[in-house]
Amino acid sequence: xKKMWAGRTLGASAELADDFNSSIHIDSKxxxxxxxxxxxxxxxxxxxxxxxxADADAIIAGLEGILNDIDSGALAISPDxxxxxxxxxxxxxxxxxxxxxxxHTARSRNDQVAVDVRLYMRDEVAKxxxxxxxxxxxxxxxxxxxxxxxxxxxxHLQRAQPVTFGHHLLAYAExxxxxxxxxxxxxxxxxxSPLGAAALAGTTYPIDRxxxxxxxxxxxxxxxxxxxxxxxxxxxxxxxxxxxxxxxLSRFSEEIxxxxxxxxxxxELDDAYTTGSSIMPQKKNSxxxxxxxxxxxxxxxxxxxxxxxxxxxxxAYNKDMQEDKESLFxxxxxxxxxxxxxxxxxxTMKVKxxxxxxxxxxxxxxxxxLADYLTKRGIPFRTAYKTxxxxxxxxxxxxxxxxxxxxxxxxxxxxxxxxDLYGEISLKTCVEKRISEGGTGPDSVESQxxxxxxxxxxxxxx
Ligand code: ARG
Numbered sequence: 001x002k003k004m005w006a007g008r009t010l011g012a013s014a015e016l017a018d019d020f021n022s023s024i025h026i027d028s029k030x031x032x033x034x035x036x037x038x039x040x041x042x043x044x045x046x047x048x049x050x051x052x053x054a055d056a057d058a059i060i061a062g063l064e065g066i067l068n069d070i071d072s073g074a075l076a077i078s079p080d081x082x083x084x085x086x087x088x089x090x091x092x093x094x095x096x097x098x099x100x101x102x103x104h105t106a107r108s109r110n111d112q113v114a115v116d117v118r119l120y121m122r123d124e125v126a127k128x129x130x131x132x133x134x135x136x137x138x139x140x141x142x143x144x145x146x147x148x149x150x151x152x153x154x155x156h157l158q159r160a161q162p163v164t165f166g167h168h169l170l171a172y173a174e175x176x177x178x179x180x181x182x183x184x185x186x187x188x189x190x191x192x193s194p195l196g197a198a199a200l201a202g203t204t205y206p207i208d209r210x211x212x213x214x215x216x217x218x219x220x221x222x223x224x225x226x227x228x229x230x231x232x233x234x235x236x237x238x239x240x241x242x243x244x245x246x247x248x249l250s251r252f253s254e255e256i257x258x259x260x261x262x263x264x265x266x267x268e269l270d271d272a273y274t275t276g277s278s279i280m281p282q283k284k285n286s287x288x289x290x291x292x293x294x295x296x297x298x299x300x301x302x303x304x305x306x307x308x309x310x311x312x313x314x315x316a317y318n319k320d321m322q323e324d325k326e327s328l329f330x331x332x333x334x335x336x337x338x339x340x341x342x343x344x345x346x347x348t349m350k351v352k353x354x355x356x357x358x359x360x361x362x363x364x365x366x367x368x369x370l371a372d373y374l375t376k377r378g379i380p381f382r383t384a385y386k387t388x389x390x391x392x393x394x395x396x397x398x399x400x401x402x403x404x405x406x407x408x409x410x411x412x413x414x415x416x417x418x419x420d421l422y423g424e425i426s427l428k429t430c431v432e433k434r435i436s437e438g439g440t441g442p443d444s445v446e447s448q449x450x451x452x453x454x455x456x457x458x459x460x461x462x
Pocket of ligand 1: 023
């Protein structure tokens with residue numbers, strides 16, 4: 001195929017090379033953003049007197065038509081085009097004639113693509129932020145409903161101390177709120193306009209970069225033309241924020257998978273978010289959660305791929321950078337799909353509070369509270385710790401639990417023990433007495449819930 005850049009060469013590259021070189025399969029996703037960038041550029045060219053008003057009007061009207069036709073399906077993006085920038089420019093010239101060739105004045109595909117990816121990702125991140133809010137809302141709903149339900153809290157996957165299920169879920173809300181913040185930070189740093197950097201060195205035309213920057217909703221133009229066309233830090237920042245979201249979803253998935261097992265039976269996922277086995281009739285598998293956990297590896301790969309693609313590149317633009325979109329878009333799409341399925345999966349899961357409570361009754365998770373009982377009555381913590389350890393060993397040897405051990409046995413270990421100890425080590429007391437800020441006590445959980453509700457409300461109002 002004869003190339004738009006034919007000149008220095010005949011533009012007659014091998015078909016195999018054309019195919020290899022093309023990025024249309026991925027960058028066609030950015031057609032709206034490419035057209036928007038071109039419209040603002042054409043308008044600026046007219047305002048600065050670089051092209052005439054009439055030419056700009058013809059170009060902008062032509063671009064408008066292309067946008068509408070791609071949107072409606074009347075115009076198909078050719079899979080044979082080299083990239084979306086070339087396709088739109090070529091179509092424009094086909095439609096409006098010679099004047100279409102003026103669009104690329106004072107611009108290069110190098111600054112054009114840097115603009116497009118930023119504009120595209122700004123929109124993608126906005127969608128992902130909404131999906132995070134949706135998931136936070138689902139977490140809120142389940143946490144609120146189960147704010148008093150006691151479960152074992154774990155360390156080393158061993159029962160440790162009682163917590164409420166609401167408190168446990170709210171830990172994930174904290175992670176997702178930080179994720180949300182990271183996306184906002186990354187977008188704020190990304191939101192500078194490279195347009196006008198041209199190929200690498202700037203341009204001899206009297207362009208107005210502030211005008212195009214504000215026309216495209218950027219904070220300001222970027223400062224250095226070489227950096228403008230070679231910077232892909234924002235891709236790395238975004239993918240790393242996506243990777244961390246996946247880490248959180250993956251940990252959450254792992255817990256949901258465990259909780260859904262017969263061994264735990266803490267939750268049962270709604271049928272809508274599970275699958276059966278083709279051979280084992282009894283199975284109800286947490287495939288959605290497992291897939292989220294699995295796809296996490298893929299997003300990590302996108303991050304490492306992008307970092308590695310960039311590490312040896314000399315300034316400024318190199319074709320290697322065309323690969324940025326493969327990883328970035330894949331990571332964004334993967335994270336969006338995972339968030340999308342996660343919210344209804346969490347919202348509809350059945351919480352088996354009785355099983356959680358029963359598990360909390362086993363495993364001596366009130367042992368710390370028993371030690372605290374002695375400590376509050378003057379015994380040094382280390383001594384109390386040892387006494388309680390011995391009592392736990394006694395219970396294990398006698399097949400009983402701390403709550404059921406007779407007072408005489410307690411007294412034989414320490415004269416400090418008295419009948420009030422049973423109230424002090426009840427699961428309810430253990431939870432209710434964890435009154436420190438951020439702890440599992442009811443006031444703390446209430447204020448975490450209120451803060452989350454507020455966060456969701458504020459973000460939705462924006
Ligand atoms: N398709 C290219 C990319 O995605 C656009 C920029 C091409 N620039 C160039 N000098 N060949 O990076």
